[in-house]
């Protein structure tokens with residue numbers, strides 16, 4: 001039984017996983033059998049407590065997407081959603097009103113919050129929630145793990161002239177949802193990350209994998225935070241599996257989300273090559289054996305290769321499951337033993 005492990009954020013990662021599962025089912029991935037098992041290690045640093053509920057956007061986006069409950073327009077939250085509770089909260093004048101919890105989505109957060117408060121770790125809560133969503137044909141036998149059971153939150157420092165320090169630190173969700181990432185992120189703080197430990201099953205999923213994939217999720221606040229959990233980078237450096245990534249940066253900008261603003265915040269150039277070098281080649285103590293860039297970035301291939309990372313330029317737009325499966329096939333081809 002072949003094991004594929006994917007380190008994923010939310011929307012982009014979930015879309016990639018759908019294409020990967022499509023390719024496995026169709027047998028279009030070189031050397032990958034139709035019964036290959038996929039484990040997803042999801043970012044939890046986007047998580048936040050809001051209105052007394054624990055919300056896990058990246059876990060829920062992967063869960064709803066593979067479980068066929070996602071709203072495909074928004075890319076997050078439930079389809080056929082209603083917003084009565086959100087409207088009532090606003091009528092009570094309860095803040096924050098900028099983060100919308102749909103009525104169906106709230107049920108997920110109620111189950112999660114009750115279980116956490118009863119002492120269940122996030123990994124067991126996630127497994128319990130997935131018992132419902134894994135019934136869907138589109139689930140593809142995926143095992144979904146949080147990167148850690150510990151509380152980790154990405155906070156963003158933004159300029160604020162009313163503050164004596166000239167800065168204010170806000171939760172990542174406020175930066176993304178309320179400010180729409182329209183102001184520079186001056187610094188990032190990953191609260192709790194250094195003290196966190198990998199959730200049960202995470203290190204084994206990397207050590208026992210036949211292939212590890214870094215999908216085109218945000219390299220700083222999604223894949224970057226997963227790599228920041230102590231022990232995970234070491235597990236990637238040590239696994240016998242080849243590790244291959246796909247660039248989230250195409251033609252010097254992000255395809256969606258806010259990767260540009262996040263890379264600016266940590267001083268990494270917003271190019272397909274710079275992100276590969278940021279992850280680092282395995283030979284030089286980093287994590288990558290291979291890196292796919294988009295056709296429009298073929299000029300970056302040489303720089304990536306000279307860093308000791310195999311590289312190819314292929315179309316990286318996940319326009320449909322076939323296109324995404326072709327990306328997965330190209331990634332596997334890049335690192336497959338000859």
Ligand code: FO1
Nearest residue numbers: 010046056057060076077098099100101177
């Ligand atoms: N994104 C928005 O732009 N507006 C929202 O009101 C919003 C609410 C929300 C609720 C639950 C959830 O799981 C995700 C939600 N998101 C919302 C998306 C979220 O900000 C993103 O999925 C990730 O955190 C960013 O990668």
